[in-house]
Amino acid sequence: MKRYILSLITGLSVWTLSAQEHRRETFIKSLLHDWEYEVITGFQIGGMAPIPLPREIREIEYYSPTLLPGIEGRMTKWLDRNKRWGMTTGIGIANKGMSTRAQVKSYSMEIIGNDNSRLKGSWTGKVQTKVRNTYLTFPLSAVYKLRPTFHIQSGFYFSYLLKGKFHGKVYEGYLRKDTPTGDKISFDNGATALYDFSDKLRRFQWGIQVGADWQAFKQIKIHGNLTWGLNDIFHSHFQTISFPMYPVFLHIGIGYVLK
Amino acid sequence: MKLKELIFIATGLLVLTSCIRKEAPNQEADILRCILPAEILADKSIDYSLPFDTELKAYPIYIEVKGETNLSNLAPQFELSTGATIQPASGSYQDFTSPVYYTVTSESGTEHRPYAIIIRYKQTEQIPTDYHFEHVELYDNYYIFYEETDNDGRFTWASGNPGYALTGKASSPYDFPTTISPDGYIGHCAKLTTLLTGSLGEKVGKPIAAGNLFMGKFELLNALGDALSATKFGVPFYHRPTQLTGYFKYQSGPQFYEDGKYTSNKKDTFSIYALFYEKTNEMPFMDGHLPANHFESPNMVALAQLDKAQTIETEVWTYFEIPFDYTRYNLPVDTDKQQNGEYYLSIVFASSKDGDEFRGAPGSTLMIDEVKLIYE
Incomplete structure (x- = not known):
């Protein structure tokens, strides 16, 4: 048995x-x-911005997208016979950066020394910010063919920060020490204070993306893809910048279709 | 072209959500100016940036008026930070025979700043002329030297300690560039040390701080900007100073620091000097720019400066005696002006001669004791 x-x-x-x-x-x-493989190279135009802009920011005097090149390998799987619907995923290196100069009022600011000494307070004056972040990125989108040479896609992306730099200086203004009514300390005569929040950047980033591509030639595609971060670029326990900042970037690229 | 459209929409979205918004209500709550009839004021320069007074529990503003003024019924008017309000109201009559407390509320309504307005008759009190450096009081985290005056008052010395406090580097009052030491010539003495300001000091471009002690006031406002103008020299003096004497010890720091790095071929030296000058509306205060300009100013009356030959390194208390030189400036002293308190005096000590311009050797230590001002 x-x-x-x-x-x-x-x-x-x-x-x-x-x-x-x-x-x-x-x-x-x-x-x-029925997978379609593509290598895309391009650059990101955009910025890390609080959305909407907080009232502390009075004027953006200068903005430059530091157009940094990036590369992405993408694969698309067509789900139906007519190749109307598909899924696309891949892996890429995205360099997201910007350089800005703004006039702010009562902007919460902290200058942190390497020895952990800190000077904080409410800053009125100019703030220069430079960001250069390198992310390892995984997109995941649904693709829809509008016309034989034109696709639109929408979905998510997940990023891991490989290398990040978020730094700048404050100048031509004054700090109210600790609180908006604290001791007034003037930064004139070329006085500046450097700040560096690079180590406060969050490793994991995710967001939504929408984009389109146009098949210009048989193997060449032109891509436009807007990525919108949904979590703050800084750790949640980082309080100095009192508002969350989201990376919003337009990726413009040229793709080479491998198959 | 659809792609173009899409890009347009995307950029449009970005721009729309990122518009500059309406300015938030102001959070500042300062008295910018206090207005009283000009004919009653004995001194037109009013200091609005005095540090918080822990005894008054408010930011003090001292206003000196002429002797015949009735203090019990005055109605000062105030200029305030944009949008701020004040209680009691600006222009309301108050009794100023004792300090009157005002509270300024910011436009945002969230911030308050307490003020004590002290209106008093012009002080003609003679400052002490013997300095023993026995007494300090603790403010924040650092010591302030003071000498007791004949009528139980206090004469306080100014120093750059409030600026050093910003660096957050000191954890005790003895970690400050200007502090007290028990190893005096007699009793305690003043100990001035040139120190590195640390990472934060470097980030604001002020890498070192010399220990200093002077008569006048230190304006924190300018500590990180035009640092030379942060040291405002002088207090009214109603006599003709002739000589400055005292004792010092000096040890130069091992390595000279300038322009952001150490240099091997320079030796640090200290400075002791005293200024006597005429205060005018154009030049209400001599500041750190004066020594930087080799003590040249049309307002200078006399200068007492320790000779280069005498600025030696010494481990034993060394006596110094410096005459006031009136001949260099050749400006006669007017007795009326003298009685009106229009001549100002400042005695200045610093552990690095050029410390105010951030040149000096960290570790340079100047000890000062039993200083005496001789006058006619």
Whole structure:
């Protein structure tokens, strides 16, 4: 009896295994089939901005997208026979940066020394900010073919900060020490104070993206893709910048279709 | 072209959400100016930036009026930070025979600043002329030297300690450039040390701080900007100073620091000097720019400066005696002006001669004791 049961179990498992193997094969086959591979190179235009702009920011005097090149490998799987709907994913290196100069009023500011000494308060004057972040990025989007040479896509992206720099200086203004009514300390005569919040940057970033691509030639595509970060670029326990900042970037790229 | 449209929409979205918004109500709550009839004022320069007075529990503003003024019924008017309000009201009559307390509330309504307005007759009190450096009081985290005056008053010395406090580097009053030491010539003495200001000091471009002690006031407002103008020299003096004497010890720091780095071929030296000058509306205060300009000013009356030959390193208390030189400036002393308190005096000590311009050797230490001002 025991032996009977045992052989039955063995038989069953062999059968299921082979069936699974078969199914997996077809699944893998279909997975491997009809993928479209593309290498995209381009740059990001945008910025890390509080949205909407907080009232502390009175004027943006200067803005420059530090157009940094990036590269992305993308693969698209068409889900239907007509290649109308698809999924796209990939991996890429995205360099997101900007350089700004703003006039602010009662902007919460902290100058932190390497020895952990700190001078904080309410800053009125100019703030220069330079950001240069390198992210490892994974997009995940649904693609829809509008016309034979034109696709739109929408979805999510997930990023991991490989290297980040968020620094700048404050100048031509004054600090009210600790509170808006604290001791007034003037920064004139070329006096500046440097700040660096690089180590307060958050590692994991995610957001939504919408984009479109246009097949200019048989193997060349032009991409436009707007990515909108949904979590603050800083750690949540970083309180000095009192408002969350989100990376909003337009990625302009040229893609080479491999298949 | 659809792509173009999409880009337009995307940029539009960015721009729309990132508009500059209406300015928030002002959070500042300062008295910028206090207005009283000009004919009653004995001194037109009023200091609005005095530090918080822990005894008064308010920011003090001292106003000196002429002797015949009735203090019990005055109605000062105030200029305040934009949008701020004051209680009691600006222009309301108050009794100023004792300090009157005002509270300024910011436009935002969230911030308050307490003020004590002290209107008093012009002080003609003679400052003490013997300085023993035995007494200090603790303010914030640092010491302020004072000498007791004949009528139980206090004469306080100014120093750059409030500026050093910003660096957050000191954890005790003894970590400050200007502090007290028990190793005096007699009793305690003043100990002035040139110190590095640390990472934060570097970030604001002020890498070192010399210990200093002077008569006048230190304006924190300018400590990180035009630092030379932060040291405002002088207090009224009603006599003709002739000589400054005292004792010092000096040890120069091992390595000279300037322009952001150490140099090996320079030796630090200290400074002791005293100014006697005429205060005018154009030049209400001599400041750190004066020594930087080799003590040249049309307002200078006399200068007492320790000779280069005498600025030596010494481990034993060394006596110094410096005459006031009146001949260099050749400006006669007017007795009326003298009685009106229009001549100002300042005695200045610093552990690095050019410390106010951020040149000096960290570790340079100047000890000062039993200083005496001789006058006619």
